Amino acid sequence: MEQSATDRQVGVDTRPDAVVARWPLSGRSVGRARRELRGTLSAWGLDHLTEPAELVLSELLTNAVRYARTPAGRLVETRLERTPDGIRIEVHDANDRLPQMQRAADDDEGGRGLALVDVLTERRWGVSSRQGVGKLVWALVG
Secondary structure (H helix, E strand, O other), X not given: OOOOHHHOOEEEEEEXXXXXXXXXXXXXHHHHHHHHHHHHHHHOOOHXXXXXXXXXXXXXXXHHHHHOOOOOOOEEEEEEEEEOOEEEEXXXXXXXXXXXXXXXXXXXXXXXXHHHHHHHOOOOEEEEEOOOOOEEEEEEEO
């Protein structure tokens, strides 16, 4: 099945050890980014990291899509970088507000995303401001 231009990620830059893509601020982008991640991990021979890496990417990108509150037409960027031990996942958005890990009550339907990232990455994740506007949230898997 052929994808239309609106179904593809926008602005892909592929290098041997890094893949950068820009995505519309839409929930559909999360599934597309996961597919990109699976293909990248397979190409790098890191299939064993697929499940935890997909969960981490999904949580970080979903947070950016939900909470970035950026002007219409802005994109969110993902960067996948091969590391000696696995993969570094980055999500860049144009919002300066830094995410905070929350304590979710047992009956809360959300609020566990960063706690899940914390466990899956063995606390190897963080947030930093970018030059100009926005932030990047990064996590190491592997």
